[in-house]
Amino acid sequence: MRIGIIGGGAIGLLLAAYLSPYFEVTVYTRRQEQADRLNEQQLRLCKQGREQRIRVRAALFGAEKVQADVLFITVKQYHLSDVLSQLTNVPSTTTLLFLQNGMNHLRLLSQWKERNIVLGVVEHGALKHDDCTVEHTGIGKMTLSLFQGTLGQAEKLLDGKIPYFPIEYTDDWQTMLTDKLVVNAVINPLTTILRIQNGELIRIQEYTEMMKQLFAEVCDSLALSNRESAWHRIVAICEKTAANRSSMLSDIEHRRKTEVEAILGYVLEEGKKRGVATSLCQFLFYAVKGMEKHG
Amino acid sequence: MRIGIIGGGAIGLLLAAYLSPYFEVTVYTRRQEQADRLNEQQLRLCKQGREQRIRVRAALFGAEKVQADVLFITVKQYHLSDVLSQLTNVPSTTTLLFLQNGMNHLRLLSQWKERNIVLGVVEHGALKHDDCTVEHTGIGKMTLSLFQGTLGQAEKLLDGKIPYFPIEYTDDWQTMLTDKLVVNAVINPLTTILRIQNGELIRIQEYTEMMKQLFAEVCDSLALSNRESAWHRIVAICEKTAANRSSMLSDIEHRRKTEVEAILGYVLEEGKKRGVATSLCQFLFYAVKGMEKHG
Known part of the structure; x- marks a missing residue:
C-alpha cells in the first residue's frame, strides 16, 4: 500500500517513522531542503534514549503528482485550505485522512463530497528536533473514524501490527x-x-x-x-x-x-x-x- | 517635626529620602542588618541616572519606643496586623498614616477609634535595589486623606515644598x-x-x-x-x-x-x-x- 504524508512536522515524521517499515511511504514537505535532507540523511526516530534510522522517501509538496492509497494530511488547521486547493488532482480512490486539532476544518471538507474521508486523532507525544529527527516522547495511540465514503485501503492500518504505535477505530468521530x-x-x-x-x-x-x-x-x-x-x-x-x-x-x-x-x-x-x-x-x-x- | 517610617521597602526608603532633609526622620526596619547598614552607609537615592546620599536614622522596629508626630506605616497589607499589635504604646497625639494598597486594611483600623488616622496613596515609581538604595523610577505624587480624628502635625506635610515629591490632599478617601x-x-x-x-x-x-x-x-x-x-x-x-x-x-x-x-x-x-x-x-x-x- 502506498501512503502519502503531507507535512514534515512532528506528527508527519512520527507517522513516517512507524509506517515506513510496513508500507511504501512518501513524505510531502513544504520546503525542498527538508525533502532533500530526509532523502539523503534518512529519518531519525529517538525513543527512550535510543536512536533508529529509517529510510523514507520525501518530495516537495506540489512538485510531483501525489499518488497514494491513503493520504495523511498532518498540516496545521490554518494551512489546510492551501493544501486542499492543491489536492484536486488526487485520484478519487485515495482515502484522505485528516489529523487536525479542533473541528473548524470539517467545514472545509464539505466541498469534498465524493471523497473517502477519514478523521484521526493522535495521542502520542512527539517532538521534532530538526528536519529529519523526531523524538517519540510519549507512547499513546492514534484513533481513526470514517467521516464519509469508505475507509478504502485505510482499513489495512487497523490490524494492530505496529509496535509502540497502536491504531484504533471508532464509529463516532464527533465524540x-x-x-x-x-x-x-x-x-x-x-x-x-x-x-x-x-x-x-x-x-x-x-x-x-x-x-x-x-x-x-x-x-x-x-x-x-x-x-x-x-x-x-x-x-x-x-x-x-x-x-x-x-x-x-x-x-x-x-x-x-x-x-x-x-x-x-x-x-x-x-x-x-x-x-x-x-x-x-x-x-x-x-x-x-x-x-x-x-x- | 519627628517622622517615623515603619518599613524599609521601596516606598519606606523613598519617603525617608525625600522627607529627611526637612524633618527628623527615623526608619523602623524588620531586620537589624538593614537598620545598621542605613545608619552606617546612609541612604542612596538614584534618580534620572544621578545618585544622592542622604543621612537617615534607622532602628529595628520593636527595639525602641516609637516617638513620632507622624508615623508612616508602609508595610504590605499582609504584615499590617503584626505591626499594629506593636503600636499600642504609641502616644495618642501621633498621627498614623497608612499607605497600604487595597482596602482590606480599613477593617483592622476599626479597633483604633481614638486615634488620628490618615490614609495615603503613593503614585511614584520606586525600586529598591538593596537595603540602603532606592531608585525613583517615576515621579508622581502622594495623596493624603483624613480617615478619622485630626490631621495633627501631618498638616505640615502639605505645604508642597519638597521638589520631585508633591503631596496633595483630598477629602474623599473612599474615592x-x-x-x-x-x-x-x-x-x-x-x-x-x-x-x-x-x-x-x-x-x-x-x-x-x-x-x-x-x-x-x-x-x-x-x-x-x-x-x-x-x-x-x-x-x-x-x-x-x-x-x-x-x-x-x-x-x-x-x-x-x-x-x-x-x-x-x-x-x-x-x-x-x-x-x-x-x-x-x-x-x-x-x-x-x-x-x-x-x-
Whole structure:
C-alpha cells in the first residue's frame, strides 16, 4: 500500500517513522531542503534514549503528482485550505485522512463530497528536533473514524501490527474530536499563559482550580454530556505527560503561530451559538494571540 | 517635626529620602542588618541616572519606643496586623498614616477609634535595589486623606515644598483608595501572568482587550460610578510607566509574596456582596497565588 504524508512536522515524521517499515511511504514537505535532507540523511526516530534510522522517501509538496492509497494530511488547521486547493488532482480512490486539532476544518471538507474521508486523532507525544529527527516522547495511540465514503485501503492500518504505535477505530468521530478538543482547550491555553509543563496543572492546587473554571466554560460551550469522564481524561493526560510542554506553549516559545483559532476559537463560536458566557475562553484567546505577537 | 517610617521597602526608603532633609526622620526596619547598614552607609537615592546620599536614622522596629508626630506605616497589607499589635504604646497625639494598597486594611483600623488616622496613596515609581538604595523610577505624587480624628502635625506635610515629591490632599478617601485599587486590580495581575512591562498592555491590542474585560468586571464588583475617567487613568498610567514592571510582577520574579489578597481578594469579596460574576478576577487570583508557589 502506498501512503502519502503531507507535512514534515512532528506528527508527519512520527507517522513516517512507524509506517515506513510496513508500507511504501512518501513524505510531502513544504520546503525542498527538508525533502532533500530526509532523502539523503534518512529519518531519525529517538525513543527512550535510543536512536533508529529509517529510510523514507520525501518530495516537495506540489512538485510531483501525489499518488497514494491513503493520504495523511498532518498540516496545521490554518494551512489546510492551501493544501486542499492543491489536492484536486488526487485520484478519487485515495482515502484522505485528516489529523487536525479542533473541528473548524470539517467545514472545509464539505466541498469534498465524493471523497473517502477519514478523521484521526493522535495521542502520542512527539517532538521534532530538526528536519529529519523526531523524538517519540510519549507512547499513546492514534484513533481513526470514517467521516464519509469508505475507509478504502485505510482499513489495512487497523490490524494492530505496529509496535509502540497502536491504531484504533471508532464509529463516532464527533465524540472522538470533541474529547480531544476539550483536552486541548483546557491544557493548551493554561500551560501557555502560565508557561508551565503539563504536570504543574495538577501539582499546584490553584492551577487545578483554574483548570476547573475553564473546563466548566468549555463544557457549557460545547454542550458536553459526559463531563466527569472528560475531566478524568484531562487529569490523566496531565499525569501521563507531566514533564511535557504543550504544543501551544512550544509554539509560543519557538515564536510560531499557535492553533488557538482551531481550539479556543471553535469553542468561542460554539458558545456564541448556544448563548453561553465564554469570558475565560475569550480572555485566554486574547492572551495567546497577544503572546503570538509579543513572543 | 519627628517622622517615623515603619518599613524599609521601596516606598519606606523613598519617603525617608525625600522627607529627611526637612524633618527628623527615623526608619523602623524588620531586620537589624538593614537598620545598621542605613545608619552606617546612609541612604542612596538614584534618580534620572544621578545618585544622592542622604543621612537617615534607622532602628529595628520593636527595639525602641516609637516617638513620632507622624508615623508612616508602609508595610504590605499582609504584615499590617503584626505591626499594629506593636503600636499600642504609641502616644495618642501621633498621627498614623497608612499607605497600604487595597482596602482590606480599613477593617483592622476599626479597633483604633481614638486615634488620628490618615490614609495615603503613593503614585511614584520606586525600586529598591538593596537595603540602603532606592531608585525613583517615576515621579508622581502622594495623596493624603483624613480617615478619622485630626490631621495633627501631618498638616505640615502639605505645604508642597519638597521638589520631585508633591503631596496633595483630598477629602474623599473612599474615592482615593478605590481609584488606586481599580488601577492595581487591572494592571498588576495582567502584567504578572503575561510577565510583561506595563506599556505592553496598551501596545498589544489583544492585551488591551484583556484589560477591558477585566476592567469591566472590577468596575461591576466595586460598583464604580465614573468608569470612563477610571479607564483613561489606567491607560495613562500604562503610558507613563511603560517600561516599568508592576510591583506584583516584581514580587513574583523575586519570589516574594504578592499583594493579590489586598487587591483582587478585596474585589472578589465586593463582587460576592453585590452578586456580581467575577470569574476573571477569580481566575487571575488563582493564577497569581499559584505563581507565588511555583515561582
